[in-house]
Amino acid sequence: MEAQSHSFESAHTQPTVVDTSKLYQEGLVAGTIGAATLAVWFLILDLLKGHLLYTPLVLGTALFQGSQTLANPQALEFSLDLVVGFTFVHWLVFAAVGCIASRLLGLAEQNANFGFGVLLLFVVFEFGFVGGATLFAEPVLHALTWPTMLIGNLISAGAMALSSVFVLGNALRLRAARI
Template identity: 35%
Template structure:
């Protein structure tokens, strides 16, 4: 795979994750009668230093600003995930390690959110964060699995439960 297509695929993987999470929270926000409240809350915390739900600003600038941060974070994650899966072609059990890292990062993210911006957990339920990130991980993983036949072949050749 050419270097340019590695970058393109990593960016695409990240965008798949970002859109998945954004759509998940848009659904949650619409169901609760507060469209765009989640990105507005996170954007208000990041850009305006808001520490109370009453101060959240639901505006195009705040929502778009947070959307850029969200997208960049997921693109970086997509590039990391793609790098791990490329290595997993040679060492398939790395996929299990990546899953463990995902679980640990989930717990770390929710824990840091609880410590740094406790008011956010009043507005955004921890389970909705976990579900959104799980959906993103599944969407990203499915895309990679479908587009990378050499990874599938490596996993078939060297199953995780082998005995030495």
């Protein structure tokens, strides 16, 4: 009898095991939603300015050809290869960030201290992007203006957070949001 009650107690006192593959799937979905949201943001801005796909062209040029080629960004010749290449790298980065954030949220379900890690991850990436662009790709900031990039990043981060809560429907995250 004691063995049965012991197994009953241990079954209910063990911490919940987080399914890592599910977390990474959620991270990929959230990252894809974030990347798509940012791409749509810049597509709208580019359309309003009358320069379709200007932003991914500038960023692709800076990434693959170096920021020194952006001395006159208005004179850039359109290259589908640069736009598609940058879009792929952009998605990869967002997918990786989504997976890292999802994994941290999974760890936060067991230890609340990891919740701060998610916030810290966001702050580091946000300011790291603007700071890195300032140090290494200043012509990009002049071509695109940093406020539009900052606003776009905030919108995409919000979309990723909403996808984690609403689209993916993780019950533990919903409970954490109510606290």
